[in-house]
Amino acid sequence: MSHTTIKDIAVRLGLSTSTVSRALRNHPDISEETRKNVTKLAEELDYRPNLFAQGLKNQQSQIIGVIVPQVKHYFFSAIMSGITDVAYKAGYTVIICQSNEDFQREVTNAQTLLSQRVAGLLVSVSQNSDNLEHFDIFIRRNIPVVFFDRVPDCVNSSCVTVDDYQGAYKAVEYLVKQGYRRIAHIGAQDNLSISANRFKGYADALKNNNIPLDETLVVFTGLNEEHGMEGFDQLHARLDTLPDAIFAVTDPVAxxxxxxxxxxxxxxxxxxxxxxxxxxxxxxxxxxxxxTVHQPAADIGKTAAGLLFEHIQSGRQFQPKHVVLPTELIVRQST
Amino acid sequence: MSHTTIKDIAVRLGLSTSTVSRALRNHPDISEETRKNVTKLAEELDYRPNLFAQGLKNQQSQIIGVIVPQVKHYFFSAIMSGITDVAYKAGYTVIICQSNEDFQREVTNAQTLLSQRVAGLLVSVSQNSDNLEHFDIFIRRNIPVVFFDRVPDCVNSSCVTVDDYQGAYKAVEYLVKQGYRRIAHIGAQDNLSISANRFKGYADALKNNNIPLDETLVVFTGLNEEHGMEGFDQLHARLDTLPDAIFAVTDPVAxxxxxxxxxxxxxxxxxxxxxxxxxxxxxxxxxxxxxTVHQPAADIGKTAAGLLFEHIQSGRQFQPKHVVLPTELIVRQST
DNA sequence: ATCGTTGCCGCAATCGATTGCGGCAACGAT
DNA sequence: ATCGTTGCCGCAATCGATTGCGGCAACGAT
Structure with a gap:
């Protein structure tokens, strides 16, 4: 038992495939009676259009691709949930790839999605992607790309980020106002703007509050829980007395x-x-x-997906946008 | 600038599309020199095969579909991570759909994936799916389906579950051995085997340890955090004295x-x-x-994906399997 | 009787890749 | 000169859905 095609319906009703196709698409040329016969039989036979054939003909899929570093991190899964919901409402399907923070795998993922002829692409780049040429071809072929959270220099494509600098600045300033002086930072030494901006917010908040930046209080390890342990261990080994406070680049690190x-x-x-x-x-x-500093994860996903669909629908005249969502300091009992 | 096709390469080299296709697929009929010319130009032009055309021709995609109730729950995102990794190694792409515990959306997702002509399907059913007919058509059309965690009666398809009954039994028995007597249960009243089996493990552990089942200590609300609060509130309102211990159907409920x-x-x-x-x-x-009772989330994903690929590769003669992964009681300080 | 209009439908090309079959050139063997 | 073999490649059909164009039947108008 294989798939029902438009031809099966046409033969059974003594019609041409053209007519069946038009009937299913509610083309005005088709008489009401024929249309009813076709839709009825299509339902009976569980007809589902072959998206390969449709995609081939229309040169367009109803698929959007998503590339994230790690599926199972809460932050990304919350974003994906937002993306998936927006896509579902727009009648699109989502292909999710995870790069596992591996540059080569990110490249392969991009190529796969290009082969799938995705209608658009949502990307949060992996930590050690210094080279982003694998996305150029999407731009050249006029396939909308929206970067989110971890973004490159957004020149030709839209970006959605949060205000990392402000978030970090407010957090560290809050620590200073609370009386903390020896404030350490566990961050990541990579090519990501989030790492750089959060460190910059940290550094500037200290500077503007007349606290010199003490480099022995700063370590760069990474973005995940194990890097938090590693970073703390480094501080512990290096310092005679531990710092008053630690500002971590991410919650997992914290x-x-x-x-x-x-x-x-x-x-x-x-x-x-x-x-x-x-x-x-x-x-x-x-x-x-x-x-911690609150990031609206689901909103990032929804905003990025929204921008992507806007771009898909408006085509070439779309002007790339850079949306920066606000962050909010959530004060709890750890400070 | 549109996509490069096999024809573009053929024209530029004065060859036929047949030859280009064979060259790219390393067909022995093609001379080494031609093959080199073709692959070189393909690289230069960033040729990516059109998967619509390939899929249409081969009547097969390299896509597997996944339907989960909630993407952002850790348990499912960990499973998805496992699935994605196995699929990547097998050269497959993964389409992820979330049903949001909504039956109608699950049906729509299934239909979409059928239209995508997925090579196989991995499903964890939504909480209020009492009807599973929307998956029958996959079975009829010989598309492998593997259910995981939340499974229906697995007759014609493979299933991967954990030993819910044993896990619950051991946990409750441990509570009894620790001296707890008034042990409450916050569970879910739905059609899911996980809910039923965990409740059964709870009930049997009590019975076999000569503790009568007290129905005032059992509430059924759901599987998520809010249901845990709700369940506790119900117990609190109903009972004069709170129970000694609570066995919750899931971690979020706990x-x-x-x-x-x-x-x-x-x-x-x-x-x-x-x-x-x-x-x-x-x-x-x-x-x-x-x-808590440990479930090997990533293993569930890997096992399910492994079974699916086994089924895809061996075709019709594949015998559905039911794999039950072991659970383990992790004792910490809450008991 | 001729013509134009309207309703309804089919022919055939098209999207891009694959592949069975056939065919030509070049060569050596007889 | 004829034949068989080998290497290498192209023709054309095919997968399923879409759509521009054309065409026929039926009808009323002149």
């Missing part, structure tokens, strides 16, 4: 540091304060609940 | 109860013990770290 601090039986925030970035659900549940 | 317990300033486990099911990362970080 959680990594949190685990180490707990292992050392230190009290938060009395011995050391801790601030993350993202507002993952987990950080509100740990003890003490952690102060 | 976390919901956890939040309420904390709000009431009760101590865990002195005033009330708490056990979840899944071993989400969050439950090891809260205070106290929560006892």
């Amino acid at each position: 959680v990594g540091a949190f685990i180490r601090i707990k292992e050392l039986k230190l009290r938060i925030p009395q011995d050391i304060a801790l601030v993350g970035f993202s507002d993952n659900p987990v950080v509100s549940l740990i003890d003490p609940p952690m102060t | 976390v919901g109860a956890f939040i309420r317990i904390k709000e009431l300033k009760l101590r865990i486990p002195q005033d009330i013990a708490l056990v979840g099911f899944s071993d989400n990362p969050v439950v090891s970080l809260i205070d106290p770290p929560m006892t």
Whole structure:
């Protein structure tokens, strides 16, 4: 038992495939009676249009591609959830690829999605992507691309980011106002603007509050939980006395540091304060609940998908936009 | 600038499309020199095969479809990560749909994936799916389907589950051995085997340890955090004295109860013990770290995807399998 | 009787890749 | 000179849906 085609319907009704096609698409040339016969039989035979044939003919798919570094991180899965919902309402299907922070895999993913002739592409680049040429061909072939969260220099394509600099600045300034002076930073040394901007917000907040930047208080390890542990270990090994407070580049990094601090039986925030970035659900549940910078994850997904569909629909005259969503400092008991 | 086709290459080299196609597929009929010319030009022109044309011709896609209730829940995103990795290695692309626990949306998703002519389907059914006819057509058309975690009666298709009954049984028996007697259950009243089996494990563990099942200690609300709060509220309103311990059907439900317990300033486990099911990362970080039943989420995804590819490759003679993965009780400080 | 109009439908080309079949050139063997 | 073989390649059909163009039947108008 194979798939029902338009031809099966045509033969059974003594019609041409043209007529069946038109009937299914409600073309005005087709009489009401024929249309009813066709749709009835199509339903009976469980007809589903072959999207290969449609795509081939129309040179367009109803698929959008998404490339994220890690599917299982809350931040990205929340974004994907937002994207998926917007796409569903627009009648599009979503192909999700994860690069696993691997540059080569990101390139392969992009090529696969190009072969799929996706109608558009949503990308958050992997951590060690210094080269973004694999996306150029989408631009050249006029396939809309929207970058989100982790973005390159957005010249020819739209971007959705949050205000990383402001978020970091406000968080660190808050720490200063609370009386903390030796404020450490665990960040990531990569090509990502989020890492750079959050570090810059940290540095500027210190500077503008007359606290010199102490380089021994800054380590660069990465963006995940294990990097948080590693970063804390480096600070612990390097310093005679631990810092007053730590501003971590992401919530997972903060959680990594949190685990180490707990292992050392230190009290938060009395011995050391801790601030993350993202507002993952987990950080509100740990003890003490952690102060963090809220990022509207689902909104990022929805906004990025919205921009993409806007671009798809308006075609060449679309002007790339750079949307910056606000962040918000969520003060909890870790500071 | 549109997509490069096999014809573009053929024209530029004065060859036929047949020859170009064969050259790209390393057909032995093609001379080494021609093959080199073709592959070189293909690279220069950034040729990517049109998967619509290939799919149409081969009546097969290199796409597998995945339907999950919720993308952003850790358990499912971890499974998806496993699936995505296995698929990537097998050269397949993954389309992910989320049903949002909505039956109608699950049906629509299935139809979309059928139109996409997916090579196979991985499904975890939504909570209120009492009717599974929308998957019958895949079976009839010989498209492999593997259900995971939330499965129907697996007769004609493969299934991957964990041992829900044993997991629940061991958890509740452990509570009994620890001396707890008034053990409540917050579960879900739905058509899912996971809910039924975990409740059955709970009930049997009590019975076999000579504790009568007290129906006032059992509430059925749902599978998510808000249902945990709701379930706890119902118990709180109904009972004069709260139970000794709560066995929750999932970790999110346990976390919901956890939040309420904390709000009431009760101590865990002195005033009330708490056990979840899944071993989400969050439950090891809260205070106290929560006892739970570990489910190997990534393994579920990998096993399900593995079974699917096995089925795809062996075709009609494949015998559906039902794989049950073991669970493990992780004892922490909440009991 | 001729013509124009309207309603309704079919022919055939098209999208891009694949592949069975056939065919030509070049060569050596007889 | 004829024949068979080998290497290499092209013709043309095919997958399923779409659509410009044309065409026929039926009808009323002149």
